[in-house]
Amino acid sequence: MTQHPIPYLFLRGGTSRGPYFNAADLPRDRDHLARVLIAAIGAGNPRNIDGIGGGNAVTSKVAILSPSEDPAADVDYFFAQVAVEEEQVDFTPTCGNILVGVGPAAIEMGLVTAETGETPVRIRAVNTGALVEAIVQTPGGQVCYEGNEPLDGVPGTAAPVALNFMEVVGSRTGALFPTGQTCEEIDGIEVSCVDVAMPMMIARAEDFGITGFESAEDLDANAALFAAMEPRRLEAGRRMGLGDVRQSVVPKIGLVAPARAEGHFATRYFMPWKTHPTLAVTGSQCLAAAALAPGTVAHGITRPIAPAPARIRIEHPMGAMDVLVDYAAEPFAFHSAGVTRTARLIARGEVLVPGAIWAGAAP
Secondary structure, three states: OOOOOEEEEEEEEOOOEEEEHHHHHHHOOOHHHHHHHHHHHOOOOOOOOOOOOOOOOOHHEEEEEEOOOOOOOOOEEEEEEEEOOOOOOOOOOOHHHHHHHHHHHHHHHOOOOOOOOOEEEEEEEEOOOEEEEEEEEHHHHHOOOOEEEEEEEEEEOEEEEEEEEEEOOOOOOOOOOOOOOOOEHHHHEEEEEEEOEEEEEEEEEHHHHOOOOOOOOHOOOOOOHHHHHHHHHHHHHOOOOOOOOOOOOOEEEEEOOOOOOOOOOOEEEEEOEEEEEOOOOOHHHHHHHHHHHHOOHHHHHHHOOOOOEEEEEEEEEEEEEEEEEEEOOOEEEEEEEEEEEEEEEEEEEEEEHEEEEEEOOOO
């Protein structure tokens, strides 16, 4: 049986990258779709040697786009986190970095018509229901990728893509604090379970025996750290109403520490079984909310934050990320968050998957 070609765009979005597909070119059945994505990425091998994955959780991500039936959006963005060493796909989370490439990809695919100068693209994140507006640079009606915007963790500069996230509170659980508490103990360690754009278990780095300034590589080599975090993450997921999360990347983990440079605080973000080389866009919003909300583990170690609209700088392993937030202080309410990132179209063409997998054969 011959291999089956699937059209795709390959983009870097923020500090992640992966293929962007048109939903019309993929199977609708979720199990069948998962098998096709596993084959395309080459999941099940640490190098993704038989696919287009990059051998890392931030380079084995997939975006699936389609016209939106929601009148508030132009395009639907369905995210898939494909595992690296396991033949698994998690459709429960979303990814803010891959989201950065959705606006440009939607225009490149013809799902959105480019305007002259800048093109707003209204995006519905299908996995969470969140609404996001992306502002894409389109001089002359063409997507522009070259520009002067730097991005820590990415070499050089590129054109900015501004993202404004709306309705991010309670993305999966319906509540800012799904357990009803701003701070609680799990096996003797204080944590805050927060749901803004991404459900997270947040704790102080020092409580897990680290400084919060280790490199991602050093943290990944710290087996004792992951052994301490994972059972507490499982319990946090249960308390947040997410059920059994042993096979899910949600909730993510954020360990926070006082800033060392010009930031408001520092973090190490876990995906959750690997350390993020920088910081997830969705995670940055959740951490920012925790830094602002009284009573959380992050609130007490954060430098003073200005009244809204405020810019919160979060230090990560390769630099820092700025999050622009709108919030009310008394009583506390988190309204929206915005970031400016960059994206680049790297390749376009067809990825081939075995004909038997495309035909729906069982693994």
